[in-house]
Amino acid sequence: MTTFGLLIFPDVEELDFVGPWEVFTASSMLNGIEGRPADTVITIAEHFDPVRCAKGLRVLPDHTIDDHPDLDLLLVPGGQGTRSEQHNQRLLSWISSVSANCTWVTSVCTGALLLYAAGPGQGKRMATHWGFADTLAEHDDIEVVNDFRWVRDGNVVSSQGVSAGIDMALWLVGQIESPTQARAVQRWIQYEPAPPYQAEV
Amino acid sequence: MTTFGLLIFPDVEELDFVGPWEVFTASSMLNGIEGRPADTVITIAEHFDPVRCAKGLRVLPDHTIDDHPDLDLLLVPGGQGTRSEQHNQRLLSWISSVSANCTWVTSVCTGALLLYAAGPGQGKRMATHWGFADTLAEHDDIEVVNDFRWVRDGNVVSSQGVSAGIDMALWLVGQIESPTQARAVQRWIQYEPAPPYQAEV
Secondary structure, three states: OOEEEEEOOOOOOHHHHHHHHHHHHHHHHHHHHOOOOOOEEEEEEOOOOOEEOOOOOEEEOOEEOOEOOOOOEEEEOOOOOHHHHOOOHHHHHHHHHHHOOOOEEEEEOOHHHHHHHHOOOOOOEEOOOHHHHHHHHOOOOOEEOOOOOEEEEOOEEEEOOOOHHHHHHHHHHHHHOOHHHHHHHHHHOOOOOOOOOOOOO | OOEEEEEOOOOOOHHHHHHHHHHHHHHHHHHHHOOOOOOEEEEEEOOOOOEEOOOOOEEEOOEEOOEOOOOOEEEEOOOOOHHHHOOOHHHHHHHHHHHOOOOEEEEEOOHHHHHHHHOOOOOOEEOOOHHHHHHHHOOOOOEEOOOOOEEEEOOEEEEOOOOHHHHHHHHHHHHHOOHHHHHHHHHHOOOOOOOOOOOOO
């Protein structure tokens, strides 16, 4: 049984955390159906106030950074809000201290900027949204990886922008549970992508 | 400028509506950046109470079915909650009357069951989650399409399970705006999928 904590904050990008949320909770559901212990998947925010996401969706957090269960995996999403949160020392201190006890420390999109500012991302190879690769690369101790959808360096796993978190989360389920379980999740969420308009005609 | 209304209800599947939400709001954002009118993208529920989704995420609806702007597009997601909502005559009546004035009437996953029960899906070719294709096919006037990720029949567009809503939403942006715009959204949400564990080794 795994406890997944998904950080949310004002102007967090919706799909950055809901994509992995769907993957982790579907894995937990499948565990339950098959008689294995279910997992715990929770959102965590600085306060209990409704979180208004970057595109306007309003979400109620399950826990605050002051009171939550021990986490096995921390996921830090991105979004417009990272621009201010990367200067929020209270939040960065929480990310730093929680990360020290997590098996996996992960980010999606510009969540990489928060993982860097908080410490766990420093000195790592990391991925981020293509529009912020140059910003992240301004840190001399970071190697920004542009050619892969997600990157693992030690126990820090970072993905490219927005929808890349879905692929990363499936990979993490494969590491935490099994590749068979990850494939079952993929099948359940019917993740057989077929983006339209792939040719300009 | 387009008004997109995304229905939410208790036990709605999270990614069913947040995937299209991200696509539609990203399109609106890109319109704004490029000087075109932004769109309106809203969640609509039966009541203003927080909606607890199928996997536990709690969302505050923007509008209720009693008071919302005129919609150009209605999206009906799926999830465990469709089992009871397909008998909720008040909600079905709303879907029916709103659909009559929409340019596009769409569903994701088992949202197809609600579109059928409400009327707009009757007599149509439709897609749904693989686990509910047989249930939908019990209606003699439905042709369930299993081989395509989303299906258009007139102005009714239905997609397969959960993540398929992302592909369908991108296609809809291509129809409503342009294929160029849909590609820009795809690039912005970095939707270049790379599911892991595609081979069993």
